[in-house]
Amino acid sequence: MNYQERHDLVEYPIQENVTLQVYWRDDRGGRGPAASLYVHDDEVLRFDCFGGDQGHCHVNLKQTRGHRWYYPEGTARDHIERSAFELRVNHPFSLRTNQDPRIQTVRIDPEKLKQVTDQMKDKLLEFANQLGL
Numbered sequence: 682m683n684y685q686e687r688h689d690l691v692e693y694p695i696q697e698n699v700t701l702q703v704y705w706r707d708d709r710g711g712r713g714p715a716a717s718l719y720v721h722d723d724e725v726l727r728f729d730c731f732g733g734d735q736g737h738c739h740v741n742l743k744q745t746r747g748h749r750w751y752y753p754e755g756t757a758r759d760h761i762e763r764s765a766f767e768l769r770v771n772h773p774f775s776l777r778t779n780q781d782p783r784i785q786t787v788r789i790d791p792e793k794l795k796q797v798t799d800q801m802k803d804k805l806l807e808f809a810n811q812l813g814l
Contacts, residue, residue: 686708700719703808714730728764736763741778772789
């Protein structure tokens with residue numbers, strides 16, 4: 682897992698070959714709540730809800746070599762809300778633009794995704810509170 686450490690990781694299965702991991706990070710990439718959407722074991726979205734001017738997301742992490750899409754400056758809570766929006770609304774972009782044809786054809790059940798997104802928000806907020814963010 683390269684330099685990134687994932688603490689208190691919780692995994693939420695969404696459907697076959699689709700899983701969301703929620704955890705908190707404290708490494709050279711940042712400190713705070715985070716979540717990753719995996720499809721066929723490929724991290725297609727990562728949300729780093731660090732607060733301040735450090736909150737960001739990654740789309741198709743491997744193929745974009747970790748480039749970041751920064752959120753507007755705000756609190757960790759603001760970044761958690763933004764991440765929930767990105768997951769619910771923009772996840773199809775990460776699937777369609779992935780280089781793996783298996784991932785390109787995946788369609789995530791919207792009801793299950795909404796349910797897991799709500800669970801993600803609750804857990805990320807819990808981590809933010811525990812970390813004093």
